[in-house]
Amino acid sequence: MIFVALFGIAFLFSGSACAAVDFPADEAGISAYVQAKSSVDLNDAKPAFATIERETDDYIIGTVELEKHTEEQYPHVYVSTDGWVVAYYPNDRPASWILPWADYAGGEISSTTLSKAAGIVCSEIGGTTTGLKYYDFRYEDASKMMIIVESVKGGENFFKVTIPTGFATYAADWSHYNDDHGHDSHDHSNVYLNDVKCSGIDGGDRANYGSFSGQFENGLEHTVKVAASSAATGRIGLVLEYAD
Numbered sequence: 001m002i003f004v005a006l007f008g009i010a011f012l013f014s015g016s017a018c019a020a021v022d023f024p025a026d027e028a029g030i031s032a033y034v035q036a037k038s039s040v041d042l043n044d045a046k047p048a049f050a051t052i053e054r055e056t057d058d059y060i061i062g063t064v065e066l067e068k069h070t071e072e073q074y075p076h077v078y079v080s081t082d083g084w085v086v087a088y089y090p091n092d093r094p095a096s097w098i099l100p101w102a103d104y105a106g107g108e109i110s111s112t113t114l115s116k117a118a119g120i121v122c123s124e125i126g127g128t129t130t131g132l133k134y135y136d137f138r139y140e141d142a143s144k145m146m147i148i149v150e151s152v153k154g155g156e157n158f159f160k161v162t163i164p165t166g167f168a169t170y171a172a173d174w175s176h177y178n179d180d181h182g183h184d185s186h187d188h189s190n191v192y193l194n195d196v197k198c199s200g201i202d203g204g205d206r207a208n209y210g211s212f213s214g215q216f217e218n219g220l221e222h223t224v225k226v227a228a229s230s231a232a233t234g235r236i237g238l239v240l241e242y243a244d
Contacts, residue, residue, distance in 0.1 A: 021058045023078055028137045029091035030098055032114035036127025037083045045079045048124035057081075064117040068102035073207075075117040083127065087118040091138055094173035094211050099147070099237040101177035101207050106151055139170035142241040150226055152189075153181075153233040158225035161238070165219040171241040172212040176226070179233040180204050189234025192225045203232075212238075 042060050046052065049062035050071075059080040064087070066074060078086040089097045098112035111119075115132060122129050136142055150159050163169055176191040178201035191199040191208075193215065199208045216222055228234035 021080060021082075022056070023059075023080075023084075023086060024061070025137050027090055028076075028086075028088040029093055030095040030114070030134070030136045031086055031088035032098075032112065032118050032132055032134050033084065033086040034118060034122070034127075034129050034132040035083045036079075036085045036122040036125060036129070040079060040081050040083050040125050040127070042079065042081060044125050045121060048121045049077070050074060064120050066100075066102070066113060066116055069113065073097070073102075073113065075114050077117050077121050079121055079125065085118050085121050085125075085127065087114040087121075088137075089114075094175070094209050095136060095145070095171050095239045095241060096173040096175035096209050096211075096237060098239065099149075099175045099177070099207075101175070101235065101237075102205070104177075104235070109147060109149060136171070136241055139241055141168065141243055142170045143243045144241070146240040146242070148224075148238045148240075149235065150224070151233055151235045152226050152228050154228060154230035156225060156227040158223055159238075160221050160223050161216065161240075162221045163216055163218045163240075163242070164244070166244065167218060168243045169213075169216060169218065169240065170243075171239065172216045173210070173239045173241075174198070174212055174224075175207055175209050175237045175239075176201065177207045177235040177237075178204060178228075179235065181231045181233065187229055187232040189226060189228035189232050191234070191236050192223075192227070194223055195225070201234075 050065040052062040054061040176199040
């Protein structure tokens with residue numbers, strides 16, 4: 001099946017002169033942000049963090065643990081005394097790190113790794129995630145994000161993508177996840193772009209990440225296919241960032 005989610009990406013912290021003091025915009029890539037409440041005691045936020053990397057009187061930056069995810073997959077989260085919570089991945093990672101594979105069982109995607117991490121911090125400080133938005137610091141002109149997911153067990157499945165000629169595409173990032181039901185090295189899955197293999201996982205429950213940026217020519221149809229052995233479920237997710 002295919003599920004497509006469309007998110008508006010608003011400019012981060014626009015209209016708030018006091019917001020997000022010293023946020024590391026030069027380090028961040030794909031991000032999810034919300035003003036969770038009007039003020040925060042940073043001591044209340046600390047239990048939400050697996051690690052604290054930076055702490056001042058005005059903000060904390062650290063990583064937030066996600067169940068069933070590796071430490072590498074933990075998002076960074078910024079929380080400030082004026083109530084801003086920003087979950088983000090470093091700018092050297094594709095936007096496809098937001099796909100919540102470890103607890104995704106098919107169907108509609110209702111959350112991302114970033115929204116989960118932001119939610120953990122917001123809950124700890126007694127704040128809200130209502131109004132959470134996405135922004136990618138690498139692509140200030142991107143205004144929309146689309147997520148497409150396909151899965152298959154013991155066979156092949158695919159989706160086709162054609163980006164309209166009038167669109168500006170800033171990122172076409174992918175993630176491939178292998179869900180190994182038999183825990184055998186032969187329980188593998190592969191992903192192909194236009195019949196050219198771009199990712200393979202030979203057993204285990206794990207993910208690969210990459211980018212098709214520069215390979216998606218506007219106006220041309222592209223086929224993304226996932227194939228899996230009988231005891232594995234292969235999943236492919238595509239994250240497009242663009243402006244129409």
